[in-house]
Amino acid sequence: MAASLARVATVPSSRSIPHIIYSDGHRQIQKSLSQLIEKEINVNVDEWERQSIFPAHTVFRKLGRLGVFGANKPTKYGGLGLDFSYSCAISETMGSIHCGAIPMAVSVQSDMATPALSLFGSEYLKNEFLTPSISGELVSCIAVSEPGAGSDVAGIKTFAHRNNGGDWVLNGHKMWITNGGQADWACVLANTNNEGGIHRNKSLFCVRLDSPGVHRNTSSIRKFGMHSSDTAEIFFDDVIVPSANLIGEEGRGFFYQMMQFQDERLVTVAVSLEPLQRCLDLTMEYTRERKSFGKSISDNQVVQFRLAEMKIELESLRALLYRAVTERIQGSDVTLLASMAKLKCGRLSREITDTCLQYHGGYGFTWDCPITRMHRDLRLFSIGAGTDEMMLSIVSRHLLSK
Amino acid sequence: MRVLVGVKRVVDYAVKVRVKPDKTGVITEGVQHSINPFDEIALEEAVKLKEKKAATEVVAFSMGGPKCQEVLRTALAKGADKAIHIEVPDADASKLEPLHVARALKKIIENDKFDAVFLGKQAIDDDANQTGSLIAGILDWPQALYASKVEPDGKYLKVTREIDGGLDTIKVSLPAVLSADLRLNEPRYATLPNIMKAKKKPLEKKSAKDLGIDVTPQTKVLEVSEPPVRQAGGFVDDVSALITKLKEKGFIKA
Numbered sequence A: 001m002a003a004s005l006a007r008v009a010t011v012p013s014s015r016s017i018p019h020i021i022y023s024d025g026h027r028q029i030q031k032s033l034s035q036l037i038e039k040e041i042n043v044n045v046d047e048w049e050r051q052s053i054f055p056a057h058t059v060f061r062k063l064g065r066l067g068v069f070g071a072n073k074p075t076k077y078g079g080l081g082l083d084f085s086y087s088c089a090i091s092e093t094m095g096s097i098h099c100g101a102i103p104m105a106v107s108v109q110s111d112m113a114t115p116a117l118s119l120f121g122s123e124y125l126k127n128e129f130l131t132p133s134i135s136g137e138l139v140s141c142i143a144v145s146e147p148g149a150g151s152d153v154a155g156i157k158t159f160a161h162r163n164n165g166g167d168w169v170l171n172g173h174k175m176w177i178t179n180g181g182q183a184d185w186a187c188v189l190a191n192t193n194n195e196g197g198i199h200r201n202k203s204l205f206c207v208r209l210d211s212p213g214v215h216r217n218t219s220s221i222r223k224f225g226m227h228s229s230d231t232a233e234i235f236f237d238d239v240i241v242p243s244a245n246l247i248g249e250e251g252r253g254f255f256y257q258m259m260q261f262q263d264e265r266l267v268t269v270a271v272s273l274e275p276l277q278r279c280l281d282l283t284m285e286y287t288r289e290r291k292s293f294g295k296s297i298s299d300n301q302v303v304q305f306r307l308a309e310m311k312i313e314l315e316s317l318r319a320l321l322y323r324a325v326t327e328r329i330q331g332s333d334v335t336l337l338a339s340m341a342k343l344k345c346g347r348l349s350r351e352i353t354d355t356c357l358q359y360h361g362g363y364g365f366t367w368d369c370p371i372t373r374m375h376r377d378l379r380l381f382s383i384g385a386g387t388d389e390m391m392l393s394i395v396s397r398h399l400l401s402k
Numbered sequence B: 001m002r003v004l005v006g007v008k009r010v011v012d013y014a015v016k017v018r019v020k021p022d023k024t025g026v027i028t029e030g031v032q033h034s035i036n037p038f039d040e041i042a043l044e045e046a047v048k049l050k051e052k053k054a055a056t057e058v059v060a061f062s063m064g065g066p067k068c069q070e071v072l073r074t075a076l077a078k079g080a081d082k083a084i085h086i087e088v089p090d091a092d093a094s095k096l097e098p099l100h101v102a103r104a105l106k107k108i109i110e111n112d113k114f115d116a117v118f119l120g121k122q123a124i125d126d127d128a129n130q131t132g133s134l135i136a137g138i139l140d141w142p143q144a145l146y147a148s149k150v151e152p153d154g155k156y157l158k159v160t161r162e163i164d165g166g167l168d169t170i171k172v173s174l175p176a177v178l179s180a181d182l183r184l185n186e187p188r189y190a191t192l193p194n195i196m197k198a199k200k201k202p203l204e205k206k207s208a209k210d211l212g213i214d215v216t217p218q219t220k221v222l223e224v225s226e227p228p229v230r231q232a233g234g235f236v237d238d239v240s241a242l243i244t245k246l247k248e249k250g251f252i253k254a
């Protein structure tokens, strides 16, 4: 049964029935990207994980040359000018990297720090920040969370006020910022007025991180997983941000960020599918080969049923993601679908990695077992990009407002 | 110089191939396929020559079932200007032999002028290593096989070949047939913008019948079987224990 369970929907090429959202073009892009991942990234992952850092500029330049950062960004800025299904396809393939940190770093640049800039940024800002980020020359990060405000985004304290010259003076403390140590610039959410109320008093900025007054700390955060990810604390101490670096309109930052969050959540789900399938594949293989009481572990119906059930859940998550992506392309507000999918992704990431670890027995508890890294890394999916509880509160708000 | 490059669609090198239960071949259904890696190297060399202005046009060619178009699209994304697909029904594709492919190449070259044919030295599925020599023979063109370095030189190609114990440098006059060895170059990745642009490049489709090529098989596969499973080994403590064991098993004389 294990063989027939494997790879229901992940088989690339050779399919004759059209995929619900992917064309041959998507498949070709995925294939070229997986070749680069196999030859240039996966061979280094173990070393980077050991060093607790990966060289973001080197890796991003390679990926940028391939063209992964701008699937749905305009060609004028070096993007591919395609729809979001291509972003989804690329993220899915990023999941074949043998750790969670690098796919996360990549999606920060492609779908978390840049969507608002691409949609609302001025020509000047896009030339300055978007184009070199799409080409992989610059590394970016998204700075929203703070020590005192994670789930409660509206409660951030970072503040920017205008000086006499019309530029902004930025003060504050951002926390947990992925790519933060190596990034050249940050998309920063800050309060910019005292009048509008918590949803109308915020703005988004492109901030160069070599500006005077920017301090970063990467050494004090020792993480449970995502070891090669570069997680930083960033301090802004009277940092002058030119007035031209405001994204879109002053006071609209919260709305822009809420919009950005939807792409962030969808790509997070897309990135999770490959490693979760890999967990199941590895477990099917292991339980088929490992014998106890004179038969394979996978000959026990309890094991078969658990694996079958998790596979069903994974395929349901995939279907929900593809539906959300389809509606996103059609221009609908996908907050509800994206939140549902993100919740399911967090839940399944815990359930699948934990159960698969269990079926590996003592070996499952070792550092060498590939399941353990996924167990640690994917655990973040219930916290980052909005916690499970936040997803539940968004979904219940939608339900109860009906 | 116009270069015709052969790209064969084969089971991807990273796939662990499995023999079909009826032993008539290997399982290809639902299995990842790619351009034969040696053909990818041949293509890269042709594209590089074009970038150096030593070649004017690169045309990719593939013979096989309908899915060969996938590898041709990849070839276009990697820099070929156009593609030609000689289509045979899927059922016949696995029975194609190097001679059939060489005949098809000859037809194409008769219809359209080319100065060189670049191929991989062999395909990783059947490892036949014949198409290059066959097409050179049929056309009566010089051949430069197992190229590890190619330098265009007017009406000639200077080609370095890896041979046992050293390097062999030859000069062939154009038109010529060249086959690529592993160390000739490192093929590029198809970039995503080029993959999208390749959709607009011309891909010509002809059937083997249209070309009037005889593809009757000359060989018959009797059986395909898995290599024998390796038995688990044992450990010995030292050399004398090893010798005792070898004697026991009768591998060395007592």
Ligand SMILES: Cc1cc2nc3c(=O)[nH]c(=O)nc-3n(C[C@H](O)[C@H](O)[C@H](O)COP(=O)(O)OP(=O)(O)OC[C@H]3O[C@@H](n4cnc5c(N)ncnc54)[C@H](O)[C@@H]3O)c2cc1C
Pocket: A108, A141, A142, A143, A144, A145, A147, A148, A149, A150, A151, A152, A175, A176, A177, A178, A179, A223, A226, A231, A380, A383, A384, A385, A386, A387, A388, A389, A390
């Ligand atoms: C490795 C890593 C990378 C990250 N990368 C980034 C990044 O690049 N950029 C960025 O801006 N942020 C980043 N974050 C921050 C992340 O988004 C936050 O950690 C997350 O949003 C949770 O915020 P918090 O840590 O402040 O937890 P809190 O908001 O303090 O929540 C603690 C717990 O309480 C629950 N909770 C809170 N409020 C409620 C409520 N009203 N009802 C029920 N339960 C509630 C939460 O769900 C959670 O379980 C990253 C975090 C990590 C760990």
